[in-house]
Amino acid sequence: MMSEYEPRIICFACNWCSYPGADLAGVSRIQYPPNARIIRTMCSARVSPVFVLRAFQQGADGVLVTGCHIGDCHYISGNERAEENMKRTAEILDLLGIGKDRLRLEWVSAGEGGRFAEVMTSFVQQIKKLGKLKLKEI
């Protein structure tokens, strides 16, 4: 039997909320799919469109960006910046034909281990539905 397709996902998590959130999911032993490589950034605003595009260029099937809830940002308004950045990145992804559905921005606080697992599970399912991103040259 052929094994089910396992997408490769890059998850950016901010140092102050989402990364500890992912950590909490781990220490609380909450189960979630192991498809994502989590990369810690100091703030979700650090994730520039280039990070996302490069992830796709190098073979990622989906990119998940997580940060503090609006109003909770360690740097006051970094996540608002991130929201704007990702909105534009989504537009670029649509133009390029990768599709904005392969990118998601979510807010996960340090206390929401369960939510992190939920977000991850639903995103992995979403990417599984979309299938592999084929990097075929023109």
Add this chain to the structure above:
Amino acid sequence: MKVFEEIVQQTKAYYCIDCGICTGSCPVARVNPRFSPRLNVEKSLLQLEGEIVEDRELWSCLTCGTCSYRCPSLVDYQSFVLSSRIEARKAGREGMLTHDGVLKLMMELQTFAFPQTRTGWIPKEVKTSAKGEYLYWVGCLPHFDVIFKDYGTHSLQSAVNALRILNRLGITPVVSPEERCCGHDLLWNGDIESFRKLARYNIGMLKKYGVSKVICSCPEGYRTLKVEYPKLVGDTGVEVIHISQLIAQGIKEGKLFLNPLEQKVTYQDPCRLGRLSGIYDEPREVIRHIPGLQLLEMERNRVDAICCGTTGWVNCTSCSKQIQTDRLKEAISTGAQTIITACPKCKIHFQCALINSDLSIEIKDMLDLIGEVI
């Protein structure tokens, strides 16, 4: 290096008489003393290729063609830079990317066969067709529109206006969703492999649509399709026209009537359209044709026009800003309220310089100006 011997042969660098006109004319050398075209040519003749390749300033050249145009020995410095960059790239060198490199990545990602959705911007009131004689080449405008939203340049507006104008001229062009980056910036940054891929694809795409004429509004796309594709990849099988040529012709034939507009404007010659393609008069004819509009020339115009300060989204430095602000001041000194340019990149670069200065002048695309008066 054997390669550099070839470059010297091809660009006729051995004719260099060391007069220094190139460096004296260079807009970059004026503000950046570390950059000198003459020195680079000398280095190649003294077989110091390693220094050329390693030099960060290799990427500062605007490839605007002023030096080649004025060179008494007809050294093709532009091709010299292009070939040197190809070599430098092989050695793992690259210019300092602006905007975090997002534009380069976007161009590279277009070499993958993703099903693009790039025609969503076309408004309902303009007519386009699926097949026909003419194809309108949109170029990077949809991408610029997203990336440079903060600058308020609204790049797509000029594409919409281009289509409106073409409709008025009785042309219902094809706008292809399968069009990809023309590869201009990749080529000038030495990435000739990706350029070839894109060029082959685009030539195939044009053949598939069966069009015989391609209308470009972007000077870079115009020159790439018209000159670089046949030179480096193969015949495109189409006639490439710049939109200003069509508009000028349409006005002559009485197809297009323009409403009056009381304004003083000046015109910036984009390097790819002016010096490198020889189109100086058509945009001016079009602008002059608007009743009430006064076209004031800058001191350095036509072949002597100064470039907008950056090309290919690399090495944008304080020197680029200096070139841009100098040019803006020159435009203001003519007494014009608006700079008209025919290149979306000029518009973005000048707008960027304007935001960071206390100068006040409006920057407008030629097509947006015409769009206002039809």
